[in-house]
Amino acid sequence: MIWQQLLNGLTLGSTYALIALGYTMVYGIIQLINFAHGEIYMIGAFVGLFLVVNTGLNIGVALLGAMAFCMVLGMLVELIAYRPLRGRASRLSGIISAIGVSIFLSTLMVLIAQTNTRRYPDIFNIQTFQVGDLQVSSLQVIILVVATLLMIGLQLLVQKTRVGKAMRACSQDLEAAYLMGINVNRIISFTFAIGSALAAAGGVMVGIYYNAVWPYMGTMAGLKAFAAAILGGIGSIPGAMIGGLTLGVLEILGVAFLSSSYKDAIAFGILILVLIIRPQGIMGQKITKKV
Amino acid sequence: MRFRGKAKWALLVCLVMVFSIVAGCGGNGSTSDKSKDQDVIKLGFLGATTGSVANYGIPGQKGMKMAIEEVNKNGGVLGKQLEGVYQDNKGDSTEISTITTRYITRDKVAALVGDPCTGLTKIAAKIAQENKVVIFSAGATGNGVVEIGDYVFRNTLLDKFAVPSVVDWMVNTKGWKNIAVITSLNNDYSVSLTPVFKDAIDKQGGKIVIEESINDEETDFTAQITKVKKAKPDVLVFTGYYREAALLMNEAKKQGLDINLIGGDGLYGQDLAKLGGKAVEEKVIFYCGFSFSGDESNPVSEKFLADYKAKYNEEPDMFSAQYYDAIMILAKAMKDANSTDPSVYKNELAKLKDYPGVSGNTTFRADREPIKSPICLITVKDGKLTLLDKIPLNIE
Numbered sequence: 001m002i003w004q005q006l007l008n009g010l011t012l013g014s015t016y017a018l019i020a021l022g023y024t025m026v027y028g029i030i031q032l033i034n035f036a037h038g039e040i041y042m043i044g045a046f047v048g049l050f051l052v053v054n055t056g057l058n059i060g061v062a063l064l065g066a067m068a069f070c071m072v073l074g075m076l077v078e079l080i081a082y083r084p085l086r087g088r089a090s091r092l093s094g095i096i097s098a099i100g101v102s103i104f105l106s107t108l109m110v111l112i113a114q115t116n117t118r119r120y121p122d123i124f125n126i127q128t129f130q131v132g133d134l135q136v137s138s139l140q141v142i143i144l145v146v147a148t149l150l151m152i153g154l155q156l157l158v159q160k161t162r163v164g165k166a167m168r169a170c171s172q173d174l175e176a177a178y179l180m181g182i183n184v185n186r187i188i189s190f191t192f193a194i195g196s197a198l199a200a201a202g203g204v205m206v207g208i209y210y211n212a213v214w215p216y217m218g219t220m221a222g223l224k225a226f227a228a229a230i231l232g233g234i235g236s237i238p239g240a241m242i243g244g245l246t247l248g249v250l251e252i253l254g255v256a257f258l259s260s261s262y263k264d265a266i267a268f269g270i271l272i273l274v275l276i277i278r279p280q281g282i283m284g285q286k287i288t289k290k291v
Numbered sequence: 292m293r294f295r296g297k298a299k300w301a302l303l304v305c306l307v308m309v310f311s312i313v314a315g316c317g318g319n320g321s322t323s324d325k326s327k328d329q330d331v332i333k334l335g336f337l338g339a340t341t342g343s344v345a346n347y348g349i350p351g352q353k354g355m356k357m358a359i360e361e362v363n364k365n366g367g368v369l370g371k372q373l374e375g376v377y378q379d380n381k382g383d384s385t386e387i388s389t390i391t392t393r394y395i396t397r398d399k400v401a402a403l404v405g406d407p408c409t410g411l412t413k414i415a416a417k418i419a420q421e422n423k424v425v426i427f428s429a430g431a432t433g434n435g436v437v438e439i440g441d442y443v444f445r446n447t448l449l450d451k452f453a454v455p456s457v458v459d460w461m462v463n464t465k466g467w468k469n470i471a472v473i474t475s476l477n478n479d480y481s482v483s484l485t486p487v488f489k490d491a492i493d494k495q496g497g498k499i500v501i502e503e504s505i506n507d508e509e510t511d512f513t514a515q516i517t518k519v520k521k522a523k524p525d526v527l528v529f530t531g532y533y534r535e536a537a538l539l540m541n542e543a544k545k546q547g548l549d550i551n552l553i554g555g556d557g558l559y560g561q562d563l564a565k566l567g568g569k570a571v572e573e574k575v576i577f578y579c580g581f582s583f584s585g586d587e588s589n590p591v592s593e594k595f596l597a598d599y600k601a602k603y604n605e606e607p608d609m610f611s612a613q614y615y616d617a618i619m620i621l622a623k624a625m626k627d628a629n630s631t632d633p634s635v636y637k638n639e640l641a642k643l644k645d646y647p648g649v650s651g652n653t654t655f656r657a658d659r660e661p662i663k664s665p666i667c668l669i670t671v672k673d674g675k676l677t678l679l680d681k682i683p684l685n686i687e
Contacts (some may be wrong), residue, residue: 001521008513117534119541119566128547137545210510211541211566212534217510255514260504261476 003134005256006249011140011209013248014147018202019225020232020240021154022074022195028171028235029191031091035098036077037199038222039105042215044070044200045207046109049120059123063146063204067197074196075189077101083185102222109215117214120207143205150201151241154194158237167191171235220264227271233284242282331374332367332631334359334618335394337387337405337415337426344382347407347430347610352377353603354429354611355404358618368622369631376400384414391415395422401631402427404617407610409433416443425633425640427621429613433483437659442637446616446653448580448663450487450555452686456666457578458491460682461553467526469500471519473539475531477506480557484530492528500524507535516542527552533560536575537567544570551576559609564671571671580651580663581612582678595649609650616648662686 019041026034044066051062081097127138158164166187169177178184206221207213224247232243247267254266274281336355338348359373367373376398380387387406394400395418403419406412407430419426420440428436428445437443461467470492475481492499501522503515516539519527527543529536529552536558543550551574558577567575581589583596583606595615599607607615620643628636646653651663664684669676 001517004517005514008511008517012511012513116562117566119537119568122568126545128545135546139545206510210538211568212510212538216508220508252511252514256518260506260515263506263509 001133001256003132005252007134007136007140009249009252010245011143011248012252013228013245014144015202015206015209015244016221016225016228016248017241017244018147018150018198018205019221020228020244021151021237022199023226023229024232024234024237024240025167025191025195027229028237029167030082030086030094030174030188032082032094033098033226034082034192034195035095035222035226036081036101036105037195038218038220038225039102039109040070040074040077040196040218041199041203041206041221041225042109042213042218043073043105043203044196045203045213045217046113046215047200048204049118049207049213052120052123059204059208063201066200066204070196070200070203071193074192074199078189078192083188102218106215106218113215115215117212119211119213123208139209143209146201146205150198154198155237157194163187163190224267227267230271231274231281233281236281236283236285239281239283246282331372332369332625333374333376333394333398333400334621335391335398335400335403336375336377337380337391337403337411337428338407338614339382340377340379342381342383344408348379348382348405350608350611351405351407351429351614354599354607354613354615355618357599357602357611358615358622362618362622368625369629371631373618373622380406380411382408382411384411387411387415388418391418395419395424400424401625401633402621404614404621405429406431409436412436412445413439416440419443423634425621425637427617429617430610432480441641441659442633444640444655444659444661446613446620446648446650446661446663448556448578448651448666449660450484452660452662452684453555453578453666454484454487455491455494456682456684457553457668458488458495458497459685460668460680461526461528462492462495462497465526467551468497469523469525470497471501471503471522471524471527472499473503473505473515473519473527473529473531475507475529475535476504477508478531480555481531484555484557488528488530505531505535505539507531509535510538512539512542513546515539516546516548519543520546520548524550526550529554529558531557533558533563534566537563537571540567540570540574550574553577556580556609559669559676561606561608561676564674564676567671572674573670573672576668576670576679578666579609579669580653580666581649582667582669582676583607583612584675584677589647589651591647592649612648612650616646616650616653619648620646620653 022037026032047069048062048066051057051065081101082094085093085097129136166182170187228243228247229240232239251263251266254262336352338351339345340348355375359375363372378390380390403426409431412428412431416426416439420442425442431445432447432449436445474485501519503519505512505515527550536554540552554577556579559579581592583592624636624640625631628639630636641655641659643655654662656662665681666684667678668680670679
């Protein structure tokens with residue numbers, strides 16, 4: 001049973017990881033905790049659902065459509081709610097603004113779609129494979145593969161391309177990057193776009209996997225992913241992946257061997273422990289600030 | 292200068308908001324000001340139309356309005372028209388006391404109808420009992436409601452009556468003896484229903500092979516289902532609501548666990564079929580006092596379904612049916628007693644026997660607890676909630 005539970009945990013964890021990446025990328029560059037990120041994930045799930053149900057698009061195309069929509073949405077949010085505050089007000093204003101955006105987006109979705117939970121139609125003929133003692137559903141394989149591909153793609157983008165180099169430069173020192181002729185605003189915008197697209201992919205996959213899409217799904221998922229990002233070391237991309245997977249597995253094992261009442265307690269207990277014992281997280285670097 | 296401009300705007304917006312609130316209050320109040328107390332019989336609606344329990348209050352209010360219209364169309368009660376008074380209590384315990392007092396002292400209602408929640412009903416019932424006004428709850432299923440006094444009534448199927456019969460059917464008729472019990476820990480209804488089931492399972496000779504818990508609003512039940520599957524139960528008992536039941540069954544299907552799920556009328560919701568899809572088809576079974584479809588012996592329920600759909604263009608639910616019945620039963624008692632005085636007609640009300648309502652066959656026991664018999668077992672067939680079986684209620 002432990003292997004089965006580990007597989008369950010990895011599937012859950014990879015969706016956390018996809019959301020955590022958005023948090024960590026944005027934080028890495030502008031030190032903003034984008035609390036609206038969970039809502040982007042929720043809207044991604046709804047856009048995917050809308051495309052599948054109303055236009056009859058293939059699920060792969062719907063996934064790309066949701067990612068594209070959220071890219072634009074993420075950039076818009078940054079442009080409207082964060083950019084005007086940047087550099088002018090304290091960092092706290094950015095966080096408050098993010099909370100505002102988060103409430104705005106979820107209530108907007110309540111207005112549009114009501115609070116009912118919806119499901120994706122049965123698009124896949126879900127098959128279950130028996131591997132030894134292990135039951136593997138085709139959906140789990142798809143989620144793990146898509147999540148892995150997206151994460152590899154992101155890693156390549158950041159490490160091997162010019163934009164990636166600019167992103168890394170910005171995260172090291174925003175002002176220096178600006179002085180070197182990097183269009184900082186465009187890079188930040190791009191970072192929001194990529195992070196939001198990953199969240200949307202997570203949203204669509206979670207929607208299909210758990211058969212549940214509703215306007216408040218982003219709140220808890222966002223908080224969990226935030227905990228995962230902290231666990232991995234906020235600002236670190238590989239850290240977000242490891243943090244997400246670890247959190248997913250620990251949560252599932254907690255339910256398996258303790259009780260489901262501890263599920264959220266485990267997630268946030270880890271968050272608190274990490275902040276006390278190793279504030280920089282698993283992969284984060286310790287930054288000594290010169291005062 | 293720019294700042295000043297902004298400040299002016301802010302002030303203007305504030306003023307507009309304040310005025311709209313004042314205007315909103317005025318609008319609400321005016322309906323009750325035109326009180327011609329002598330010509331109409333007023334009935335006060337208790338329930339929330341906003342907030343977290345609004346999904347009980349909104350359909351309830353619709354059922355109540357429909358019943359009042361029908362009664363009035365057929366000549367009213369004792370030559371008078373019925374008039375509903377509607378205030379939103381937001382599911383809030385302070386709000387409901389204020390509203391209940393207002394209904395009684397200002398509107399001089401002949402009866403209070405509601406609230407769908409047990410806790411709130413008790414608060415209102417104490418006030419109603421003190422003021423000698425009948426309160427008729429169309430949803431409270433918890434303990435300690437009618438015990439408050441002889442002006443307190445309800446027309447719900449009580450879990451403590453229904454569960455023993457359902458478990459008897461499950462264990463002895465179906466032969467599902469090894470049972471997995473799943474509770475939703477952050478759902479009061481579920482937490483209080485689980486011991487009722489466990490008690491009945493013990494008495495009927497069933498065996499609980501595993502107990503698991505989930506939380507409402509969660510979506511990931513993989514770990515729980517994996518654990519349950521390993522315990523090899525014959526049937527799942529889930530005491531929560533339809534959303535989580537549908538998600539549990541989806542997960543069970545995904546893990547290849549082919550099993551039935553039994554629950555209470557918390558599973559009553561059209562979303563059960565919508566959310567559960569194929570995974571709940573003829574798999575989820577729950578008890579309820581009535582069935583809208585598939586029950587030829589109860590034509591009133593089917594007629595109500597059709598009328599409600601025609602009027603509101605949506606499916607009725609348990610609450611719309613129970614509020615509708617509450618009005619009809621109150622109207623009948625007033626007619627039978629030839630009085631709209633609560634202290635008089637309450638005695639007729641207490642004598643109610645085998646009333647064929649849209650929410651089932653209701654009799655008030657000597658202690659005023661409602662007995663709804665037979666109980667309907669409902670399942671999902673072709674995406675619709677359909678009657679599976681009827682079982683008699685056996686109360687010791």
